[in-house]
Amino acid sequence: MQIVAPTLDENSRNAREDYLPGAGDFFALLKPRVMSLVIFTAVIGMVMAPGDIHPVIAFTSILCIAVAAGAAGCLNMWYESDLDALMERTAGRPIPSGRIDRQTALHFGVALSTASVLMMGLSVNYVAGALLLMTILFYVVVYTIWLKRRTPMNIVIGGAAGAFPPMVAWAAVTGDVSIEAIVMFGLIFMWTPPHFWALALYSCKDYKAAGIPMLPVVAGEAETRKQILIYTLLMVLVSILPWYMGFAGPVYAITAISLGVIFIYFSLSLILKKDMKTAKRTFFYSIFYLFSLFAVMGGEVLIGRMV
Amino acid sequence: MPLHEEHKKRAGRNYALGGILLAMVALFFFITLAKLNVI
DSSP states (O other): OOOOOOOHHHHTTTOOTTOOOOHHHHHHTTOHHHHHHHHHHHHHHHHHSSSOOOHHHHHHHHHHHHHHHHHHHHHHHHHTHHHHHHOTTTTTSTTTTTSSOHHHHHHHHHHHHHHHHHHHHHHTOHHHHHHHHHHHHIIIIIIIIIITTTOTTHHHHHHHHHHHHHHHHHHHHHSSOOHHHHHHHHHHHHHHHHHHHHHHHHTHHHHHHHTOOOHHHHTOHHHHHHHHHHHHHHHHHHHHHHHHTTSSOHHHHHHHHHHHHHHHHHHHHHHHHOOHHHHHHHHHHHHHHHHHHHHHHHHHHHHHHHO | OOHHHHHHHHHHHHHHHHHHHHHHHHHHHHHHHHHTTOO
């Protein structure tokens, strides 16, 4: 598949001359829904980390992570505006709908990325700043520019970008990266493929129209359903590790096993039922799953510290 | 786009930017205090 980098002329393409973008349009460029999951997992990463952090520095760290996630989302929209215009799900985004021109989105994304990384490095610590920079580069360069249009493994490898936030938050507290942070990274990393492949199953037409080699487009729906089950099983195994390694409590263990069993049930249903409704339900369940798992993990540790 | 609507939107953007800048000033102030162990 040929990849053509946008030219300067193309950067101003699509912008409607009769429309002045408002603050809401810029906010939409930051992918606020994705940002909310990033903030949440980062907060839990911070809660789980041993040691103390000043509340102002903790707030600054989470703000930097949120802004960096938004900036990465913005740069993703800048690069993918041609694909977004071809897909029903994304055609209403600010660039394909002509509310913001590509050049403005590029400047906005680069400015926010630079500001968030510098602020994290200077006001929190250099390790967290470096990890934040790596997260942005991984999402924009490795996932968006390099992998997404080339291989059906795009979200398997690219999923690492979404898994970094708890690790960055951990580094903000401790100044380093330890095995516990890597396990939290691993959990989100293993969760990403079943989550996105469930979405790809019911948005397959969109991806096909845009020429994105998502697994259902390239390998077919049956293979995708099988892969979802395999990754779900691996994810459930990884989800038990925090308890096994002793940094999460028994309530977490019970939750991880219970929610994991439900996730496996959804994955099996996908194989047996083969309908789009089940794919949609699996996708939404996967979001609930990650939120709940991290909420219980952090909640139990917080309660344990209080009593 | 009618002129009054454009002015309204531009004002909204300016207020949003002004709010962000003020918040940044406050944040840098508190980060400095935190780094100096004043708070």
